[in-house]
Amino acid sequence: MDHVRNALVAIFLLLMLAINAQEFESQLKAFESSYASESSGAYQDAIKSITDVYKPDSYEMNLRLGWLYYSSKSYDEACRYYQKSFQLRPLSVEARLGYAYAAAELGNWTQVEAQYVEILKTDAMNTTANYRMGLICYNRLDYTSALKYFTVTLNQYSFDYETAIMVAWTELKLGKLREAKIMFQKTLLIRPSDKSAQEGLTLIQ
Missing domain, CATH: 1.25.40.10 (Tetratricopeptide repeat domain)
Structure with a gap:
């Protein structure tokens, strides 16, 4: 009886392997x-x-x-x-x-x-989530929280324009004029003709 049972188990396992292999092939295709x-736009x-x-x-x-x-x-x-x-x-x-x-x-x-x-x-260091939470807080006028989120992203991508300009404006909103001026200047190093950074500097000077 044990031999019969073992043989049946072996057959069952082989069948399952065959089914799984077929299933994978259909999924792969x-x-x-x-x-x-998708590449041709046929969604x-x-x-x-x-x-x-x-x-x-x-x-x-x-x-x-x-x-x-x-x-x-x-x-x-x-x-x-x-x-x-x-x-x-x-x-x-x-x-x-x-x-x-x-x-x-x-x-x-x-x-x-x-x-x-x-x-x-x-x-906790996810740059996308931190940046977008910063935007949400900024639009709520919660500049302290916004700066916290933006800073996480800035520390990882210091030469990223979108982050740098938001840090600059947030610091300006918080009355941190010295820090804001430095960040607006750094932003201009990324985009020398940036109107937003230029506008920010005129509000400080």
Whole structure:
């Protein structure tokens, strides 16, 4: 009986391996087809390639569909699949960023901020989340918080124009005139004819 049982187990395992191999091949072909369709701008075809083999518990498929729906401007659907992605992998930064971009297109700023907050719990130095949280705080006139977020990004990308100019304006709003002047000057080293930096300097001098 043991020999029969062992033989049946072996046959079962071989069948499972064969099924898994076939399943992987079909998924691989689906992704290849999806990328080809996307490159030609045929987003609906790219989506169909994935939905034809869709597995709800596949992080990769959900993330791919989130991106494709976002690219085709179907932002509600994009949010739905990005959410499925980070529900499968709660620490995923890429899925939460994707959700935030789609939510921003829908004007859902509460959810946008919520995703950046979650990202920073996982990756406190994430430059995208810090910069965008800085923008959110700046637009709320919460300049102290804005400067904190912008500074994280500036420390990593000191020659980035977008970050440098926002740090300069935030310091000016906080009345830090000396620091603001230095940052506006540094910004001009990045973009010598920048009107925003020039305007900031005229307000200080």
